Amino acid sequence: MTTVETLKEPSSTFLRLAQFVNTLQFDDIPPSVTKTAALLILDLIGVLAAARNLEAAVIARDFAVQNFSAGPNAPVARLPFDGRNVSLVGYGFAAATQIDNLDAHDGWQPSKGHAGAALFPALCAFAEVQKVSGREALVAMVLGYEIGYRAALALHTTVEDYHTSGAWNSLGCAAIGARLRNADQSTFRDALGIAEYHGPRSQMMREIANPTMLHDGTGWGAPVGIYAALIAEQGFTGAPAATVEFGDAQFAWADLGKNWLTEQQYIKPYPICRWAHAAIDAALDLRKIHKIEPSSIEKIDIFTFVYSAELNNEVPDTSPLAQYSLAWPVAAAMVRGVVGVDEVTEASFSDDHLIQMTKRVDVHIDQECEDGYPARRLARVNITLKDGTAFESGLVEASGGPDPQPTEQEIVEKYRAFAGSTLPEKRVFEIEKAVMSLMNEDSDFNQVLDLLVTP
Numbered sequence: 323m324t325t326v327e328t329l330k331e332p333s334s335t336f337l338r339l340a341q342f343v344n345t346l347q348f349d350d351i352p353p354s355v356t357k358t359a360a361l362l363i364l365d366l367i368g369v370l371a372a373a374r375n376l377e378a379a380v381i382a383r384d385f386a387v388q389n390f391s392a393g394p395n396a397p398v399a400r401l402p403f404d405g406r407n408v409s410l411v412g413y414g415f416a417a418a419t420q421i422d423n424l425d426a427h428d429g430w431q432p433s434k435g436h437a438g439a440a441l442f443p444a445l446c447a448f449a450e451v452q453k454v455s456g457r458e459a460l461v462a463m464v465l466g467y468e469i470g471y472r473a474a475l476a477l478h479t480t481v482e483d484y485h486t487s488g489a490w491n492s493l494g495c496a497a498i499g500a501r502l503r504n505a506d507q508s509t510f511r512d513a514l515g516i517a518e519y520h521g522p523r524s525q526m527m528r529e530i531a532n533p534t535m536l537h538d539g540t541g542w543g544a545p546v547g548i549y550a551a552l553i554a555e556q557g558f559t560g561a562p563a564a565t566v567e568f569g570d571a572q573f574a575w576a577d578l579g580k581n582w583l584t585e586q587q588y589i590k591p592y593p594i595c596r597w598a599h600a601a602i603d604a605a606l607d608l609r610k611i612h613k614i615e616p617s618s619i620e621k622i623d624i625f626t627f628v629y630s631a632e633l634n635n636e637v638p639d640t641s642p643l644a645q646y647s648l649a650w651p652v653a654a655a656m657v658r659g660v661v662g663v664d665e666v667t668e669a670s671f672s673d674d675h676l677i678q679m680t681k682r683v684d685v686h687i688d689q690e691c692e693d694g695y696p697a698r699r700l701a702r703v704n705i706t707l708k709d710g711t712a713f714e715s716g717l718v719e720a721s722g723g724p725d726p727q728p729t730e731q732e733i734v735e736k737y738r739a740f741a742g743s744t745l746p747e748k749r750v751f752e753i754e755k756a757v758m759s760l761m762n763e764d765s766d767f768n769q770v771l772d773l774l775v776t777p
Contacts, residue, residue, distance in 0.1 A: 325568070325569075325570070327564075327567075327568050327569065329562045329567055329568075332507070332511055332562075332567070333562070333566070333567040335566060335567060335571075335572055335575045336511060336514075336562070336563075336566055336567050337507075338575070338578065339469070339566060339575065339578065340507045340510055340511070342465075342468075342578055342579055343465055343469075343497055343500060343501050343510065344501075344507075346461060346464075346465060346579075347461070348457040348458070348460065348461055351460075351461065351464055351582070352582060354585055355464060355582045355584050355585050356457075356460045356461075356464065356761055357730075357761065358584055358585040358587075359460045359463045359464050359467075359584055360460060360757060360758060360760050360761060361589075361730060361733045361734075362428050362438055362463065362467075362584075362587070362589070363442060363459075363460075363463065363757055363760070363770075364733065364734070364737045364753075364754060364757045364758065365427070365428060365438075365589050365733055365736065365737055366421060366427055366428070366438050366439070366442045367442075367737065367741065367753060367757065367770075367774070368426075368736060368737035368738075368739075368740035368741040369421050369424050369426045369427050369439075369593075369740055370402060370403070370417065370420055370421050370442075370774075371403060371740060371741040371743070371744050371745050372424055372426070372593075372663050372740040372741065372743045372744060373420045373421060373423055373424035374403045374404075374420065374744050375744060376420070376423050376424060376641060376667075377535075377641070378419060378420070378423040378535035378537075378641075378642075379416075379419065379420035379423060381535070382415065382416045382419035382420060382423075382541065383401055383404050383406070383416045383420070385415075385416075386401065386408045386412035386413070386415050386416035387401070387406050387407075387408055387412070389412075390408050390409050390411055390412025390415060390416075390545075391407070391408055391409060391412065392407065392408065392409040392410075392412075393409075396409060397409070397410055397450070397451040398450070398451070399412070399413035399446070399447050399450035399451065400450060400771075400775045401413060401416055401417070401775075402417055402420075402446065402774040402775065403744075403745075403774060403775075403776075403777060404416075404775075404777055405775050405776065405777050410447040410448065410450070410451070410548050410552065411447075411545045411548050411549050411552075412545070413443060413446065413447040413450065413548075414440075414443045414444055414447050414495070414544035414545035414547070414548040415541060415542070415544065415545040416443075417442075417443035417446065417447075417544070418439055418440050418443045418540045418541050418543065418544035418545070419535075419537075419540070419541035421438075421439040421442070421443070421540070422436075422439050422537040422538055422539075422540040422541055423535055423537055423641070423642070424593050424645070424663070424666075425537070425538075425590070425593050425594055425595055425596075425645040425646075425666075426590045426592065426593035426594075426663075426740065427439045427590065428587045428588065428589050428590070429587060429588055429590070429596060430467075430471045430474070430583055430586060430587050430588075430724075431588065431596075431696055431697060431698070431699065431724065432471075432474075432475055432478075432696055432697065433470075433471050433474035433475065433478070433487070433490070434474075434478060434484065434526075434696050435474060435486065435487030435490075435491070435526075435538060436487045436491070436538060436540065437466060437467050437470040437471055437474075437487065437491045437494055438463075438467070438587075439487070439491070439538070439540045439544075440470075440487070440488070440491035440492065440494065440495050440540045440543040440544035440547065441463055441466035441467065441470065441491065441494050441495060441498060441544075442463070443495075443544045444466070444494075444495035444498045444499065444544050444547055444548050445459060445462050445463060445466070445498055445502075445767075446771060446774070447544075447548055448498065448499055448502045448503065448548070448551075449502070449767055449768060449771055450771060452502065452503075453766075453768060454502060454766075454767040454768060455765060455766060455767060456759065456760030456761065456762060456765025456766060456767050456770075457760065457761065457762075457763070457765065458502070458767070459760060459767035459770075460760055460761065461501070462498045462501050462502060463498075463584075464582075464584050465494070465497050465498060465501055466491075466494035466495065466497055466498045467494065467583060467584040467587075468578060468579075468582070468583055468584060469493055469494045469497045470490060470491045470493055470494025470495075470497075471494075471583045472565075472574040472575055472578065472583070473490040473491075473493045473494070473518070473563075473565040473566065473574070474487070474490040474491075475574040476564075476565040476566070476570075476571035476573075476574040476575075477489060477490050477565050479570075479571075479573075479574070480564075480565075480568075480570050480571060483523075483525060484525065484526045484527055485523045485524060485525065485526060485539070486522060486523075486524045486525070486526045486529070486538045486539025486540070486543075487538045487539055487540050487543060488521055488522040488524065488538065488539025488540050488541070488542050488543030488544075488546070489521045489522060489523045489524065489539060489543070490518075490521065490543075490565065491540060491543040491544070491547070492517040492518065492520070492521035492522075492542075492543040492544070492546040492547035492550065493514055493517050493518055493521070493547065493563060493565065493566070494547065495517065495543065495544050495546075495547020495548055495550075495551070496513040496514055496516070496517035496547040496548075496550040496551045496554075497510075497513075497514070498547075498551075499513065499547065499548060499550070499551025499552065500513050500551055500554075503551060503555065505551065505554065505555065509554045509555055510554075511560075511562065511563075512550075512554040512558065512559050512560040513550045513551045513554035513560070514550070514560070514562075514563040514566055515559075515560030515561045515562050515563045516549075516550035516553065516554060516558065516560035517546055517547045517550035517551075517560075517563070518560075518563040518564065518565060518566075519560055519561060519563075520546045520549075520550065521542075521543060521546050521547075522539045522542040522543065522546070524536070524539045526538070526539075527629075527632070529646075530595075530629075530632060530633065530646055531632070533634060533640070533642040533643045533645065533646040534640075534642050535642055537642065537645075585727070586724045587723060587724060588720070588722040588723035588724050588728075589722050589723060589728050589733055589736070590722050591721055591722050591728075591732075591736060592651065592661040592662070593645060593661075593662065593663055593666050594644075594645055594647070594651045594661060594666065595633060595645060595646050595647075596699060596720065597626075597627070597629050597630035597633060597648070597699065598630060598633060598647065598648045598651050598652070599699060599720035599721065599722065600626070600630075600691075600699050600700050600701035600718050600719055600720040601624045601626055601630070601648060601651075601652050601701040601703055601718075602651050602652055602655050602661055603718050603720060603721050604701055604702065604703035604715035604718040605622070605652045605655040605656055605703050605705075605715075606655045606659065606661075607715060607718070608703060608705055608713050608715050609655065609656055609659060610659075612713050614656070614705065614707070614713070616656050616657045616675065616679060618707045618708055618709070619656060619679065619682060619705060619706075619707060619708070620682065620706045620707055620708045621682045621683075621684065621705075621706050622652060622653075622656065622679075622682055622683045622684070622703065622704070622705050622706075623683075623684050623685075623686060623703070623704040623705075623706075624648065624649075624652060624683060624684070624685045624686065624701060624702075624703055625686045625687075625688035625691065625701060625702040625703070625704075626648070626685065626686075626687070626688060626691050626700070626701040626702075627687070627688070627691040627692040627694070627695040627699075627700065627701075628687055628692055628695075629695065630648060630691075630699075630701065631648070631685050631686070631687050633646055633647055633648040634646055634647040634648070634649070634650070635647070635648055635649040635650075635680075635683065635685055636649070636680070637650065637671070637676075637677050637680050637681070638650055638671060639671055640668075641666050641667055641668065644665070644666040644667075644670075644671070645666050648683075648685060649680045649683035649685065650665075650676070650680050651665065651666075652683055652703070653676050653679035653680040653682075653683060654670070654676055654679075656679055656705075657673075657675045657676055657679050658676075662739070663740065663743055688700075688701075688702060690717065691717075698719055698720075699719065699720035700717055700718065700719055700720075701717075701718055701720075702714070702715055702716060702717055702718065703715045703718070734754065737750075737754065738750055738754070741753065749773070749776075752773055753770065753773045753774070756769050756770045756773055757770055
């Protein structure tokens, strides 16, 4: 923030936000928004399931059991696709880390990040200790998206450094907790302030340059938001959230309740950093249209924006490095015609066809693609064959939304593919049926939780 402000009384923006959180009802939200929220939950569950066996996910769950267990008389939550008991904060840490370490979850382009990977674990953690109807779960998710993304916009506009999503999605998690636990106005204000103050303002480009299991900071965004809501209940105070109450943040909240950001998100078709998606789409299109045989390719030239060009362009040796790559997934697109979970896990890193194709990729910065960022994710791909024949994709925009939005069928098919990579078919469809019933008047979100618990 450009200045530090003294706010003895709640700002008008906070008062409007508090009323929004306390009074919003299912019928107040456009049906298209609640339907989107249900599909986002389904998509997040698919990613959560597909990520369950990743090394980072296993470490995070074990660590939560060992170090974030619930004390005497404390609320207890059951880890998804695991079943062991942890504290609510431990649940948030483990589940958010698991989702965050398979980069296939939703996002809003102006935020340069992701909310759902933190919001869904927070919703589940709080719902583990109380009854939550399906409709109330959808309202809570919508609140989280609307608040988290506006906090992101305020943060990115008012500070120079580019922070990870955990720096702002923690506020959405705190809001979910405040809503479900009926926090009063003072407690909610403290919760937002605590969540923002302790949210991990980690530097995204440091992780991009050195990909690790830290990913997008969401592994701490979710538990910080959960902790903030819980400790504020006990009287712990927090300074006003600057991204909500300071004067230079007011613009981000002007259209709250009118412009629904929840349905302006993208849903990733590939478990790869979004910055690489336009190039992947372009490569897949060229492969299909021109029936290109991988063995015939001499070189691949990618033209993209600066952040995309700064992704890894060497052969990866870890899953995080593969997920924050540009050359590797484009090579996979040309060699295998698909970029899925298998292509970002260790079993693929010794594939000599992928290795040799990755070495044929050159990356260039394109001013038109750079000018379009962050509103759009653009790239061009040129492929030159060994006989000199060249194919050009032209300018391509990343698929998956927000314009056009993926269809319901596309989202469901992605969920089935991801969830089906680790779960039996019967369970995949049971979860799908329960989630897509959340809009029904008699629906029960806790039934979804029960379906997630079995290892």
